[in-house]
Amino acid sequence: MNEITSILLTFLREAWVALAGVVLAFALLAGLAQVLRTASAGVLGSSRWVGEALTALLSLLTLGLFAFLGIPKIVEALQSALPNGGGCGPISELGLFASQLIGGLAALRMLKATLTSILSTSLGAPASLASALTETAEAFFGMLLAAAAIPLAARFLGAC
Amino acid sequence: MFQPIMDQILSLARDAWAFMAGLLIVVALLGGMYYILQGTAGAAFGGSRMTSMAIIGVVGLVIIVLFAFLFLPQIGELLKNFQPQPPF
Numbered sequence: 001m002n003e004i005t006s007i008l009l010t011f012l013r014e015a016w017v018a019l020a021g022v023v024l025a026f027a028l029l030a031g032l033a034q035v036l037r038t039a040s041a042g043v044l045g046s047s048r049w050v051g052e053a054l055t056a057l058l059s060l061l062t063l064g065l066f067a068f069l070g071i072p073k074i075v076e077a078l079q080s081a082l083p084n085g086g087g088c089g090p091i092s093e094l095g096l097f098a099s100q101l102i103g104g105l106a107a108l109r110m111l112k113a114t115l116t117s118i119l120s121t122s123l124g125a126p127a128s129l130a131s132a133l134t135e136t137a138e139a140f141f142g143m144l145l146a147a148a149a150i151p152l153a154a155r156f157l158g159a160c
Numbered sequence: 161m162f163q164p165i166m167d168q169i170l171s172l173a174r175d176a177w178a179f180m181a182g183l184l185i186v187v188a189l190l191g192g193m194y195y196i197l198q199g200t201a202g203a204a205f206g207g208s209r210m211t212s213m214a215i216i217g218v219v220g221l222v223i224i225v226l227f228a229f230l231f232l233p234q235i236g237e238l239l240k241n242f243q244p245q246p247p248f
Contacts, residue, residue: 017246020244024243035227036184039221042217069242104248
């Protein structure tokens with residue numbers, strides 16, 4: 001079980017690093033696109049377009065900071081809330097395995113949702129942005145539910 | 161495992177950055193030329209408001225371009241420093 005956990009976690013960690021790099025690259029490209037939009041709108045004299053582009057630029061900065069500062073802290077906090085030693089024997093091992101895997105998957109899901117949000121912001125698609133943020137909330141509540149479900153399952157399955 | 165894909169995406173992103181930076185320079189130069197034309201015409205016809213608007217426009221364009229070429233890379237460096245290790 002330990003070997004499987006470590007293989008899966010290594011895979012998820014590599015995916016995290018790659019996804020974080022992609023988030024950074026896309027955030028910068030989207031920022032440059034918004035600056036280009038601001039410049040062209042300024043030349044054309046469209047103040048509304050300039051306002052939209054500047055707001056999008058600020059949103060991109062906020063999303064980038066949330067991705068790199070907020071998500072790791074949320075995952076760390078929720079992972080420390082996940083009980084990993086409920087019961088004994090295989091139940092305990094399974095609990096540890098599940099809590100690590102749930103944490104990793106939720107972190108990746110949140111980062112993916114942030115990447116979708118960044119893309120939606122740069123394209124000006126509020127519907128995709130809303131669904132991506134809903135996905136982040138789902139991952140968050142999924143971890144909270146898992147925190148409650150693991151000890152209950154351990155007790156139900158006859159933990160020591 | 162993800163490194164080859166990552167390299168491809170980053171190479172595409174670099175190309176897109178260079179393209180957009182070039183486009184921004186072209187738009188800024190054209191916009192600057194337009195404002196200079198507007199300012200010259202305003203000065204020739206005695207339209208002081210037109211001239212002042214053109215000067216403000218040129219200054220705004222310069223600020224936007226400086227923001228793109230000086231501030232955005234700094235923001236990128238900042239975010240790169242914040243790039244987190246896997247929290248699990």
